[in-house]
Amino acid sequence: MRKILILLVIFSFSYASVDDLLKEASFEITEKRILKDFKIAFESYNEGLYNITEKSCLDFLKHASLNDKNRGKILELLAFTYFRTRNYWAMEHYVEKELEKGKKFLDDDTQKRVFVLLYNLFLNKPKKAKKIKEKFRYIWDIKYKKLDLPDELKDFTPYVNIFPYNDTRLIGLNKIYFSDENQTLYEVGYKTDMGYDELRESNPFLNPFDIRKGEAIFLPRKRLIPALKPKSDEIYINLTEKRLYYIYKDKYVITFPIGIGTDDAKSPVGMFKITEKRENPAWYVPDNIREENPNLPKIVPPGPDNPLGIRAMRLGYSSYLIHGTNKNFGVGLKVSHGCIRLYNRDVKRLYDLVPEGTKVYIYEKFIKASYIDNKKYIEIHAKTKNEMEKLNLNIYAKKINENYLKFVKKERRGFSYPLY
Template sequence: MPRICLALERFEWSPDQTVVGELKSHVVGEKDTLLDIARWYDLGYNQISLANPKIDPWIPPKGKKVLIPSEYVLPSIKSGLVVNLAEMRLYFFRNEGGKNVVYTAPIGVGVDGKLTDLGVYTIIRKRKNPAWHVPKSIKEEEPDLPDVVPPGPDNPLGTRALYLSRGAYMIHGTNKPWGIGRRVSHGCMRLYPEDIEALYPLVPVGTPVFIIYEPFKLGIKDGKIYLQAFPDFENKVPSPFEEIMRLANKLKENKRAKVILYWADVRQVLEKKDGIPYLVGEIKEIRDALANR
């Protein structure tokens, strides 16, 4: 089956529209797996499986309708390259012809204990067909590995690599696409081969990179508030409800408007944590709120 979506989904956005994309569906064909379907739609394994928890990822029933969760609440930072580890997704923000544009793609992230350190980095260099100089820590785990893996099908960096300014971290391709949307690396961030090849020419050296961890995101679409929730696999948010309140207050500050949340709906979304944006509130202009008193 041919690929349905181009690599790197691209959306226009504004401060009044921070929810982009749309939910879709796909009818399972002969020999489809959820991993195949995820890649066709530029999704990670985490997204497709969270959105379709009752479907066997390896043997989905032929003819079954699969939900494609290709709608996204943008992260709190909307500048440069933003990697949301909790979501296992990358966002690249830039201006094109006076329009705010964002590109997005799923990623694979570090295994337990080796997640990328949060913080601000910079792209310091780029390489096509990079050689992989095996870090000492990985050599200790896998002593049979050579010191250097040359470019080619056995190279875990794939065909492109963006090198970050701290540690040995990279944003790179992969020779194991099944790892996208999973915790599989030693700290680097992996993209599908087609995504890294599309991203590579867009990102100049010197681009800031923000590594964040946001399992809960609030965004605005047509005056309504949407909540997108993912599992907090690092247990970094002790009180999800307090986090939602903090995000709501941030919206209020930015919009200078009254933020109304439907807390029963918020509770349901936090229970599901399925990565799908749900309507949980609305924005009211201050003058409208005063008039309704």
């Protein structure tokens, strides 16, 4: 009897171990399967094979857990695929349901990006678009923590052009804007204090000259300060992203879109100081500009026809200025002869805070990267094919799938996000 009991105990243990082995083997098979689906999904999308992309994405979502680290990437890819192919039925029955299912697991920016594609696809079906907008209100109608500003900063708009500074390079929060009328992307930029190019690169499917009333626009306000070690009361400009940053008293980051020099008259790169400040400046037209346009006078007095706008600050002892403009559409573009242009309302606010002697660092960075809270953040601003080919994202993410990195370079530009 005793021998029989011992054998039964051994037999029961062997069965338990077999069950464990079967479970472990099944888990490994599933893991390999979803990793394969992930690879094929992004590889086929990059090659324009959207039917294969769809199948691989759906297989991944079927077998991966809700908290799988790659689930948000796949859902965003599926939304891009259905938007490109104008697949209304699938967007509604797969993407919409997955977005709702992943409410607690997907990061905020992925939800915003997917929502914009989902909502805009149905914009020509008003009843459905309205239902989507209300259903996912928690994604776009975010209540930000109140930002108490001192008197000298009361003219700034919290979470638009001023953000709390937390001693890291990462600032800001991405947002969704709904167009209040039929307009152009230039007009949207002015209303939201953004530049044309930064809106264009983060919203690749928008027609910049035909923004429809009600259309959702992704506002890329989560950024990395260009300087590796930012310091208080210094100005940082990144020409590639066409944006200026000013750290005020180690408590706030003030940031504005800018216009920069053309490819034939590039803005300078390097370290400068503000050596002169002028209100309502007259424009002493440089000889080289008068050669281009002989009809220009030697001096353009202050007023609506003055391209320097209402304020100007000189960079070192050069002819380059940080100044306002009488042409708002130039903010966010390569349009100047090398000077840094801001909207008049922005240059006035900056002018009132910045003293002479302030250091100004000007960079030309196509990619910014920083390791924050155990996550590797990147931000891409390259636009031309040549610029994109030069970007080697593998040095930032050696363990990440190569096909996903190709997707990132193409479709995830203009804002900061963690690669892992």
